[in-house]
Amino acid sequence: MTNVFLSIATLLFMPTIALAAPTIALQSDVPAQFTIPSGQFSTSYYIDVAAGAAQLRVNLDNLGTGDTDLMLRKGTPFADLTFGGAAPDFDLFLRYAHYRSFSGRPDENIVVQQSSTIPLGSGRWYVAVLNSANSAQTVRLTATVASAVAPKSITLVFNQTASDCQTAPWFDATVVTPVGDNPGTTRGEQRRNALTRAATLLTEQLQPPVPIVVQACWSAEGGSPSTGATIAFAGPNGIIVDNARLSDGSQLPSPWLPEKYTWYAITQAVRLSGTDQCSAVGGSCSEPDIVATFNSDIDPPNTVVRQPFYYGYTSAAKPPNTIDFISTAMHEMTHGLGFLGFVSVDPADGPIGERQASSSGDDYDDIFDKKIVSVDTLTRAFKPFLGLNTSDADRAAAMVSGDGLRWSDAEAANSPINVNNARTAPDNFPLLFAPCEGGSNGVGCTTLPGSTLSHTVQPDDLMNAYDNGMAIRTMGLAGPMLDAIGWSNAAAPTRTYTQPIPNNWFDRLHNGHGIDFQLFARDPINGDIYFLIFYTYDAQGKPEWYQSAGRLIDGVFIGGKDANGIALARVIYDPVLRKSVLDTTVQGDVTIDFNQAATSPTCRRGDRGGAPALAVMRWKLRTESASWCIEPAIPAANRTTPDYSGHWFAGGGDAGWGLELFTINSGGPQPLLVGYMYYPDQQGNSRWVGFPVTQVDLANTPTMDLNERTTGFCRLCDPPPGTPQTRKVGTIKFNLTSPQRTDPPSNANRVTFSITLPEGGGFSRQDVPITFASQPPGG
C-alpha cells in the first residue's frame, strides 16, 4: 500500500497497515539495554500492570549524551506507521502518547499512579523510545511497578540568582539565636530552615508524585510604617492549556490535563504529567515551577515596617509585632500551586470578569475558576462561574456580591475543615473573597484587585486574604480545594473519549462548506478507521472537495499522512483508469477533535445552541489553515430503518466518484432522501453537487435535480449575505433496496445520473450498481 489517495473508492481498499506490534514484555525493575539509531524509534516494549499496583515508573537512562525521549500509552499501541503508510513524525507520537517525557536532556522518566488523569489501573502500557539525536544512543529502559507510592518533595532552589532574584540573604551569616524549634544559628540558615519547613508541611499534606521546584528569592522591596510594605510575592512560573500550538505550527497535546481548553498553572500540569516541567512541555530544564520572593527589607537592619520575620517552627515562641515567615511562605506557595483564579479582577487587566486570554486573543477558562459558582444572593440559585451562559458582567457582579462567590466542589464542601459543611447547597460551598469595596449591598462596588476571588473567607484559614498574625501550619480549605484541581491522590476514574457520529458535519459560521465524515471499520486495537470528504469551494467559488482517511485515537480523528506528508488530499480523475490519482502539489492536513469541544474558543464563537454534538476541526490546505467548530447536520434519531445513510460508491472498478446519502423519517410511509454527489469535471477536478430533500420510494425514486451552488465562498471568508443561489446541472435517480457493502456491488442498489456543466463537459452513469463505501449503519 503506497498511496491511499487514489480515489474515494481506493480508500476502501486500503490494506490495513500493520501497526506497532510490541514484542518485548518488560519485567518490573529489570532494565533493557539497547542502542537506538539516530532519528529512529522503537515501539517494541510494553509492561503489563496488575490490579492493585500503586505506581508505574518508567526510566530511560541514556548512557550517552544525546537527546532521547520516552512516551507511554495505556491500552492500545502506538502507531509505527501513519495511516497513509508513511514513517510517523514526532508529532504523531505526541498525539498518541498519554504521557511523555521529551526534554532536551538524555534521560527521561514518567510516573503514573492511580490518581493520574489516565489512571494506572490494570492493563498493558506501551512504551515508545525515540532518538532525536544525530547519533546512535545506548539507553537503558526500566519499568518499575510498585505497590506503594513514595511522595516526592516540594524542592527549594536557594542559589538560582537572577536579576530579580537575590539569593545572598539565604546565606546571611549574621549570628542569631535559635527560635521556635528552628535550630539555625545564622539568619541565612534560619531562613532556609523556615522555608524548608513550609515546603515540608505542604509536601506532607499534598504528597505530590513528582517534585515541584520552587526558586527561592529575596528582593529589597522597601516599605515604611506609613505606607506599608510588600512582604512576599509568588506565583506559578507559567500557565498551560491543552490546545497549544507551537510557533512552527505543530500541535502539543497535553492529554494528562483533565480539561481541554482550560488554563492550568504549570505546577498543576507538572503534577498531572508525572514528570518534570521541561519533560512535560519542553523548554529549558532550569525553569522552576514556582518563584517565591521575600522582601529583604523586612528584616534588620532595615526592618522597614518594624515587624521582622519570625522564623520559628512553632507559634508559642512568636513574639508580637513579627511576621510569621512559614505561614506567609505556605500561603504564597499555595497560590503558586494553582490556588489562583485567572478571571480579570482588575480593570487594568481588562473588563472585570473577562476570562484569561492567550496571546492569540482567544479567551480560555481556568481550572480554579471552573470550580466556582455564582450565587444569587436573594434566591440562592447558582450557576457555574464560567458557564457558557455566564457573562463577564455576571462574573463581575458575583465578585462584589459578598456571599455570591463560592467553591462548589464536593470534597471541600463536605470536608470537616469547612465550617459550613452541615448546611445545604449553596451555603455549604466555601465562600470566596468577594468584598463590595466602596459601596454597599452590591451597589457602587468595585473589586479589591488581587484579593478578590483567589482567597477564602473562613477565619483562621491559610488562604484567607487577611493574615490574623497566627502561625498557621495547615493548608486548611486549600487541601480539598487543590485536590479538585489536580492535586488529589485518590484514584481517578477511567478516562473516556467522545465517539463521533458518522454524519454530514458543518460549521454554522461557514455553512455551505461541510464534511462527509464516515466510519469505514472498527478496529479496537489500532483505532477505528474513518474517512472524510471536505466539500468546499475553490478561489473562484466553484465547488471542490478534498479527502482524507485516518484513525480515531482517543476521540481525535487524525488524517493519515502519506509519504509526501499529505493527510488532506486533492485528487485528479483519470477517465481511462476510471479512478483518481493524488495531486502531490497540494499539501493538506486535517484533525478533528471530538472531545470537550463546547468549551473551545472556536465553538464559543457564535451561537451553537441546539447542536447535538460539537467537534473542533483543524484543517490546512496549501497556505490556508483554520479551526472550525463543526456539528452533525442530521440527528441520528431521524434516520430510517433500514438506514441507507452513509457514503456510497460504484466499487473499485469504477472509482473516483461517490455519493453521500441520508434517509430521514418523514412521518409518512415514504422516507426523505437527501445527499451530495462527488464527481470529476472534464479536467478531472473534484466537483460536487447536491440534491434537495425529497420524499421518495427508495426502490424507485423520481428523477431529481442535481444543483450546484453558484454563490460559493472562500474557506476563510464569511458567508455572503442573502439566500444561497444554485443552478441545475443535471439529474439523478436511485433504486435502493438493500443497505449493504459488497464489492463489486450487487444489483440491489443502482443509480442513474447525468451532469452537464454550462462551461462544457459533464459526467454521467446509466443504471450502475452502487454499494456502501462506509460501514453500513448498525453494521
Add this chain to the structure above:
Amino acid sequence: MNSSRIFGLAILVAGSTTSSAASIAPAPTFNKLAGTNADHVLPGNAIQKPQSKLAPSPRLTEVRMVPGADGKLHQVCREVANPKRERDTDALTPQDGEQR
C-alpha cells in the same frame, strides 16, 4: 479485494498483534522517524521536536503590610500583574483558531 476481506485482514492483523505481543523477543526493532526539518532541528538533533517556553502566569500574589484605619498595619494578600508577562514574548501560544 472486497471490503469484507479488508475487514478480515484487519482482524487478522489485530490477532497477530496480540499473539506476537505475548511472546518475548530478545531485541527491539527500530523504525525511522519522519519530519526532519533543518529549520527546526535542535543543535545536535536529527529530528524536529516541539520545544517551547510556557505562557507566563498573568498574575502573581503579593502579601503586603497595609496601614489600616485603626492606624495599625494589617497583613493582606492580593494579586498583582506578573511583571514578567509583558517581557516574555516567546510564549507557548494556544491558537485555537489561527484563522476563522
